[in-house]
Amino acid sequence: MGVVAVAGGTGDVGRTITEQLAESGKHTVYILSRKLKEGDSPIPGTKLLVIDYSDADAIAATLDAKAVDTVISALGLAGGEGQLKLIAGAKKAPSTRRFIPSEYAAYTPPDAEENEFTTDVLRAVDALRGSGLQYTRFAIGIFMDYFGIPNIPSHLSPFVWVLTLLNAVLQYLVPELKLYQ
Numbered sequence: 309m310g311v312v313a314v315a316g317g318t319g320d321v322g323r324t325i326t327e328q329l330a331e332s333g334k335h336t337v338y339i340l341s342r343k344l345k346e347g348d349s350p351i352p353g354t355k356l357l358v359i360d361y362s363d364a365d366a367i368a369a370t371l372d373a374k375a376v377d378t379v380i381s382a383l384g385l386a387g388g389e390g391q392l393k394l395i396a397g398a399k400k401a402p403s404t405r406r407f408i409p410s411e412y413a414a415y416t417p418p419d420a421e422e423n424e425f426t427t428d429v430l431r432a433v434d435a436l437r438g439s440g441l442q443y444t445r446f447a448i449g450i451f452m453d454y455f456g457i458p459n460i461p462s463h464l465s466p467f468v469w470v471l472t473l474l475n476a477v478l479q480y481l482v483p484e485l486k487l488y489q
């Protein structure tokens with residue numbers, strides 16, 4: 309039985325992670341949130357802790373007070389500065405040993421060249437490498453939910469897709485057509 313804190317645990321991806329952890333009944337589950345009220349969790353079986361992502365010492369105190377051993381980050385857009393502070397706080401918290409950064413990579417390989425989608429991811433990985441925390445990165449591809457919403461249950465926000473299957477087949481058969489350029 310672990311004590312897990314999910315940062316952004318009511319967001320699109322975080323909500324599913326939090327619900328599944330709570331449903332498993334195997335862990336004590338906290339949600340870290342900037343906006344929601346302490347104790348007032350919308351997800352059954354979990355409790356809410358208010359967090360200030362600008363203060364690593366306060367984050368460490370919050371995590372240690374609840375004996376959190378694992379932090380799962382599901383912050384939006386791979387977390388930015390807030391996630392770096394969360395890593396710094398987890399590093400300082402005596403109880404915290406493990407960290408999962410917000411990544412869940414849709415279409416970039418885990419160690420892709422730096423670009424607008426990977427900058428925050430790579431900064432978090434750098435911070436984790438030197439932290440002494442045990443960490444795991446998840447690179448999962450695109451959630452298939454997007455192809456089923458609204459006909460399947462999902463917490464993800466709807467996304468509009470345009471699939472050019474004919475172009476893809478033609479490009480494969482006749483590469484010199486350069487249909488994507």
Ligand SMILES: NC(=O)c1ccc[n+]([C@@H]2O[C@H](COP(=O)([O-])OP(=O)(O)OC[C@H]3O[C@@H](n4cnc5c(N)ncnc54)[C@H](OP(=O)(O)O)[C@@H]3O)[C@@H](O)[C@H]2O)c1
Pocket residue numbers: 315316317318319320321322340341342343344361382383384385386387388390410411412413414415448449450451
């Ligand atoms: N593979 C895929 O297909 C796929 C699809 C979607 C997302 N993702 C990835 O999954 C991760 C989570 O994305 P998401 O769409 O679930 O995020 P989201 O719903 O936009 O945000 C999740 C939570 O993060 C907190 N948050 C948002 N902005 C923040 C900020 N600037 N600083 C601190 N906290 C902030 C908010 O919680 P509070 O307001 O309660 O603090 C929010 O509810 C991202 O890394 C994203 O790239 C992957």
